[in-house]
Amino acid sequence: MSLPPGFLDELRTRISLSQVVGRKVTWDMRKSNQGKGDWWAPCPFHQEKSASFHVDDRKGFYYCFGCHAKGDALTFLRESENLSFMESVETLAREAGMTMPARDPVAAQKADRRSQLAEVMEDGLQHYRMQLSTVTARTARDYLDRRGLDAGAQERWQIGWAPDQRQALFTALQQKGHSPDLIVASGLCAKADDGSIYDRFRGRIIFPIRDGRGRAISLGGRSLDPNARAKYLNGPETELFDKGRNLFNLARAREAAGKGQTLIVAEGYMDVIALSEAGFGATVAPLGTAVTEEQLRLIWRIHDEPVIALDGDAAGIRAALRVVDLALPLLEAGKGLRFAVLPAGLDPDDLIRAEGAAAMQAVIEAAQPMVTLLWQRETEGRVFDSPERRASLDKSLRAVLMRIQDPSLRSHYGEEMKRLRRGIFGQSFGQGFAQGGGFGQGGAAAQGGRGFRPGRGNWQGGGKWSPPAIPSPTTRSSVLASNLSEERVLEQIVLATLLTHGGLVSEFEPALDRLRFSDLGEEALKLAMLRHDGEADGLRAALQSMHGPVLENLLNQNHVMSAPPVLKSEDTLFARMCLAADLAKLVAAVAARREIEEAAEDLEGLADEGVTWRLARTNEARFAAQRGPQEDRRSGLVAENGVEMDRDELEEARSLWDRINFTKGKPRG
CATH class of the missing domain: 3.90.580.10 (Zinc finger, CHC2-type domain)
Structure with a gap:
C-alpha cells in the first residue's frame, strides 16, 4: 500500500x-x-x-x-x-487519530466489511466470556482449575464458555444489531439445510484466535464431552480467517520473540497457554492442521531458528517428520529448525506441572537440528551389513539432499551426512590404506598387485610412505618426459583442484568414492580428503602432517601448477566445471585401461565388418567424452553432478577404440 x-x-x-x-x-x-x-x-x-x-x-x-x-x-x-x-x-x-488512506473504493468497501466482521467476532467473544461466570459453566471452570488456569490466566487469554444451546449466541448478536448474514459470514453461526441459523460452538470452552494485530478473527472450542465427534473445533474459513496462514498466539509471540526469546512451535492451544504462563511467551501453534508452507514462512519471519516442540510419542515424531519434509525445499542460509522431543507420554503442560519450567527449559536447550532428525529417519531400525544396503542408504540420502534448493546449504548438509555416515560405517577402508594394507589389511596393492607403480613411491612396513625420486626441474617440466599417462595426469589435476577448492570435495564425493587412483599415495590422499571433518578452507593444512611428501610431489608437477582451476584459486564456479569435465574424462580413461588390460587379445578374432561398424560407433562416443559435460549434454552421458556417466555404452565404445589403436600394426597371425 x-x-x-x-x-x-x-x-x-x-x-x-x-x-x-x-x-x-x-x-x-x-x-x-x-x-x-x-x-x-x-x-x-x-x-x-x-x-x-x-x-x-x-x-x-x-x-x-x-x-x-x-x-x-x-x-x-x-x-x-x-x-x-x-x-x-x-x-x-x-x-x-489519523485515518489510514484507503487503496481505492473497492478496497475501502472490503476493509469496511472486514471491520464489521471483526466487530461481530469481538461481540461474540465477549458473550462467551460472560457465559463462563454463569452456573451452567461450573464444569468448564472446574476443568480450567485442574489445568492450572486461575481467574487471572482466564482473563489474560480471554477464555469463554459456549453453553449447549442452539441459538443463544445468534440471539445475543442480533440484539447487538448485527445482521444474520454478517453473523453467518463471521463463522460463529451456521445455516442449516432448512434455512435456520444455529450456534456453531455448543458445550465447549472457547479460545479466541487473533491475528498479528491482535484482532479476533476466529474461535477455537474444546469439548468437555468425552463422546464428542471432535475434541477441538475451529471456526471455518472466512473473509477474516485463513487457518493455513495464521497461528495461535501470533501477536504476543511475535512481541516476545522481538525481545530475544526463542520461538517455540507447540501442538495445541493448551500447550501454548501453559508454556506462555510458565514464561515461554514466544510460543505459537498451528490451528488444527499440520504446519503449512505459509505458516512456516510466517514462523521464519518471526524467528530465524524456531524450536518445534512435539510430544515424544509416535504421532509427535510423525508430525516432526512432516515438518522436515515441508521445510527441506524452503531452507536457506540463516533459516533453520530445531526439534525438541518431550518425554514419552508428556505434553508441555504435563511436563511443566510435574517438574516445573526448568524441566521444559532443559528440553528446549537440548533441541536437535533438523539434520539429526533426517539422519534418524533414514537409518533407524536398519542394518547396513552389505554393500547393497549401504548403497541404498547413499541413494536415499542423495535424494534428500537434492530437495534442498540452496547450493551452499546443500553442501553443508552433505558434509554433515558424510560425517554421520562415517560414524556408522567406520573408517576401516581408509585405515587399511593408512596402515599400508591397500584394499584391506595386508592387501595385494601394497605388495605389487594391480595399482602398484614401481618408481612412483611405495608404502613400506608400518604405514610409512617412501616418496619417489623427484626428477630435475628441466625433466619435470614436460609431461611427456615424465612418462605420465593421461589417466595419471587427470588424477593429479583432480586432486590439486580439490586441494585448492576444498568445498568441492563433498559435492563430488560419490564419484570420488567410486574411483581408485592408480598411485597408492594419491589414493590415500583422496581417502583422507573424504574423511576430513574440518573446514574446507583448512583442508590442505590438515593433510600436511600425514601426507606431506605426497602433497609436495603432487603440487610441484608442472601440469598441476599450470592447471586453470588451480591457478584460478578464487573462482569456485569455474573450478566446479573443470572438475566435472576432468572426472568424466578420468572415468572413461580408467574404463579404457581396464578393458585393455583384460581383453586386448580378444580383439584379434573380430571380423573386419564388425570392426568397421564399431569403429564409427566408438569414434562418436570417444569425441563425446572428450568434449566433457559442459560442452555437450545432448549425449545423455552426464547426470546432475556432471560426473555419473552411462558406462554400458561409453566404456565399451572407448575400450574398443583404445584396443584398436593398441593393436594397430600388430601382426594378425
Whole structure:
C-alpha cells in the first residue's frame, strides 16, 4: 500500500517519541531533561543497568550508546514489538487519530466489511466470556482449575464458555444489531439445510484466535464431552480467517520473540497457554492442521531458528517428520529448525506441572537440528551389513539432499551426512590404506598387485610412505618426459583442484568414492580428503602432517601448477566445471585401461565388418567424452553432478577404440 506524500511526516509530528518509548522503559529522571526533550533510560534492546539509551524528543530519534540501536518511532515500534512497517504505521496512526488512506473504493468497501466482521467476532467473544461466570459453566471452570488456569490466566487469554444451546449466541448478536448474514459470514453461526441459523460452538470452552494485530478473527472450542465427534473445533474459513496462514498466539509471540526469546512451535492451544504462563511467551501453534508452507514462512519471519516442540510419542515424531519434509525445499542460509522431543507420554503442560519450567527449559536447550532428525529417519531400525544396503542408504540420502534448493546449504548438509555416515560405517577402508594394507589389511596393492607403480613411491612396513625420486626441474617440466599417462595426469589435476577448492570435495564425493587412483599415495590422499571433518578452507593444512611428501610431489608437477582451476584459486564456479569435465574424462580413461588390460587379445578374432561398424560407433562416443559435460549434454552421458556417466555404452565404445589403436600394426597371425 502506498502512502500519500507527507503522511509519515505528519504522523511523526503528531506522535511523541518519548511517549512511544516510555511504554517500554523506565526513564532515569536524574539524567533526563524533560524540558529540553532529552530522555535517558536503560536500553530495552539489550540487558544493562546503566542508562545508555537516549531519546531526543525534538528531533524524533533515539540512539543506544551500548548496542548502537537507532531510529524513529516507527523503527522503535517495529523492533520492540516485531511488527511490519505498515502495521507500525497503522498502530501509530490510531494513536495519533489519523485515518489510514484507503487503496481505492473497492478496497475501502472490503476493509469496511472486514471491520464489521471483526466487530461481530469481538461481540461474540465477549458473550462467551460472560457465559463462563454463569452456573451452567461450573464444569468448564472446574476443568480450567485442574489445568492450572486461575481467574487471572482466564482473563489474560480471554477464555469463554459456549453453553449447549442452539441459538443463544445468534440471539445475543442480533440484539447487538448485527445482521444474520454478517453473523453467518463471521463463522460463529451456521445455516442449516432448512434455512435456520444455529450456534456453531455448543458445550465447549472457547479460545479466541487473533491475528498479528491482535484482532479476533476466529474461535477455537474444546469439548468437555468425552463422546464428542471432535475434541477441538475451529471456526471455518472466512473473509477474516485463513487457518493455513495464521497461528495461535501470533501477536504476543511475535512481541516476545522481538525481545530475544526463542520461538517455540507447540501442538495445541493448551500447550501454548501453559508454556506462555510458565514464561515461554514466544510460543505459537498451528490451528488444527499440520504446519503449512505459509505458516512456516510466517514462523521464519518471526524467528530465524524456531524450536518445534512435539510430544515424544509416535504421532509427535510423525508430525516432526512432516515438518522436515515441508521445510527441506524452503531452507536457506540463516533459516533453520530445531526439534525438541518431550518425554514419552508428556505434553508441555504435563511436563511443566510435574517438574516445573526448568524441566521444559532443559528440553528446549537440548533441541536437535533438523539434520539429526533426517539422519534418524533414514537409518533407524536398519542394518547396513552389505554393500547393497549401504548403497541404498547413499541413494536415499542423495535424494534428500537434492530437495534442498540452496547450493551452499546443500553442501553443508552433505558434509554433515558424510560425517554421520562415517560414524556408522567406520573408517576401516581408509585405515587399511593408512596402515599400508591397500584394499584391506595386508592387501595385494601394497605388495605389487594391480595399482602398484614401481618408481612412483611405495608404502613400506608400518604405514610409512617412501616418496619417489623427484626428477630435475628441466625433466619435470614436460609431461611427456615424465612418462605420465593421461589417466595419471587427470588424477593429479583432480586432486590439486580439490586441494585448492576444498568445498568441492563433498559435492563430488560419490564419484570420488567410486574411483581408485592408480598411485597408492594419491589414493590415500583422496581417502583422507573424504574423511576430513574440518573446514574446507583448512583442508590442505590438515593433510600436511600425514601426507606431506605426497602433497609436495603432487603440487610441484608442472601440469598441476599450470592447471586453470588451480591457478584460478578464487573462482569456485569455474573450478566446479573443470572438475566435472576432468572426472568424466578420468572415468572413461580408467574404463579404457581396464578393458585393455583384460581383453586386448580378444580383439584379434573380430571380423573386419564388425570392426568397421564399431569403429564409427566408438569414434562418436570417444569425441563425446572428450568434449566433457559442459560442452555437450545432448549425449545423455552426464547426470546432475556432471560426473555419473552411462558406462554400458561409453566404456565399451572407448575400450574398443583404445584396443584398436593398441593393436594397430600388430601382426594378425
